[in-house]
Amino acid sequence: MKPTTPTVIQFQNISKRYNLGMTRTSLPTAAYQWGRSLLKPAKSQERQKKQYLWALKDVSFDLQRGESLALIGPNGAGKTTILKLLAGITTPTSGNIQINGKLSALIELGAGFHPDLSGRENIFLNGAILGLTRAEVQRKFDEIVAFSELEQFIDTPVKRYSSGMAVRLGFAVAASIDPDILLVDEVLAVGDAAFRQKCMERIRSMLNQGTSIIFV
Template sequence: MSDIALSIQHLSKSFRIAHRRGGLSGYRTLHDELVTLPRRLINRLSGNGTSTSETFWALKDVSFDVNRGEALGIIGSNGAGKSTLLKILNRITEPTRGGVDVYGRVGALLEVGTGFHPELTGRENIFLNGAILGMTRAEIKRKFDEIVAFTEVEKFLDTPVKRYSSGMYVRLAFAVAAHLDPEILLIDEVLAVGDAEFQKKCLEKMENVSGKEGRTVIFVSHDMDAICHLCSRCVLLRQGEIVKTGPTTDVVGAYLGGEQVQASEIDFSPVDTGASFQFAGLSDSNDRSTTSFTTSEPILLKCSFAVQRQIEGLQLSFSVLNFKREQVFYSTLSMADPPISVEATGKHNIAAMIPRRLLLPGRYFIDLALHTPKTKLYDRRQQALSFQIVATVADGFDGFSGDELGQVYADVKWHRISTPKPG
């Protein structure tokens, strides 16, 4: 048996987009259409009519394979083509060009309202979806109690689903899609409708479906934490085309701008606020300008800024962010020992040393700020600098893909003990 669950070859999908005609805008009544019909017919026959539509390519020559038991993430901005791709994989929409080979039964949770008959009860829709997947009534009955327990909507099971809230609907729809034994599970951003506890429950179920049961999961989401937690591989779409595919942390980093090349030093344009950054840079312990460090060497952050007038309580601070733009730690000049004052008018040159063995291998960003605490922000430079901690054999991290390790270097002391129990 082949290890391929899905094979997508040169897939393209186009749509026809209509435009307003004859310069007329707004709502068009039947009267408007009838009155302008002769003129539009004359224009069309004479060749003077303006085109009323254009072709929009939602997907352009998309190709990739998905292995059995793999959890694949698909990410991208709104309009990138993610949902269109899932609809084609679920055979809701026909591709314009190319094709998809599907090896196994597909269960899907796409849009709220897809796949259920609104007039049928929750109980009836469970059996209907199982029948669509090709399951016998006996097979569905064996899974029925498990589905109901997962949804936590047993009280409303004999109510038509048209009366369900969106959250109740998603609970039932996910439970049906995940528990009725599809070989391939397609999940769109629709999970965002559920509450936090149910989202966690769904992620655990998808992880179990992929990792323990060996089924294939294709997950579309704007939640990068969920994507990184669940998916080992990721596809980044932009304007219908594949921009990058590979390990999830690399692709998510590219989506969030992590592949943008930034210099180790930067000069800032001034802002007229009373205090303004002029320069920032990164260097190693030998004062060599760089953006690449190992865990065993410190990182020197240097910056210059101008104060146009005396500002009482002015502080310089910076934050270090990980590749998902989550704050790892924050430091401010008020922590300096001995104290350093930057309140006086003039130019100030300040350096901060990020200690060795603080950050694990990965990609990081630095935000800078000049402010008076809880009072006023004078200048802020978001992601002003970026740097990378590189894994090396000497550090004991060689072979790891950096971002999968976390961010904080915990200097844990390991030793052998005679017994784990006291006494």
């Protein structure tokens, strides 16, 4: 009997709703708005409906070990929302997500980096966020710096990095932990073509080694 490929992601019947137009109000203003809602319940209910945005509705998919999945669609289609749900940055309104394996994500430019810390310090910070011990980061440090090609700027505060430099460092850290699952948003569109090609070669190598990858 042929062995089955392990499922690393189960994304089952996921819906995600965001609240819109929710702002902080003073107690007198809140009391006034509540009073108006009692006098005009129909309009109040209509406004309430307009305060919600469904980014996802009943979305399901599975991802097997070593598979890649591209999420395509116009702005607002929910692509980044899916990545944030998988990364645990936000939670679904309904449905169930099962992750089987170590996950690494490169979703937002500069995510996980402290702008006042140097590139060196942020490598250790980001590594800790991704679940590595200090000793593990230390062993991978030279590899991360070499891949990012930021040797000259590694002790410079990240707030002085260009967007392309931040992407270099972020991808180098995310790819270095040998994840079972890698999530990559559109951040790789930032930066020069040569480094994007280098990232794609690294991604192909990871796929060949059994890493599952989701792109936007």
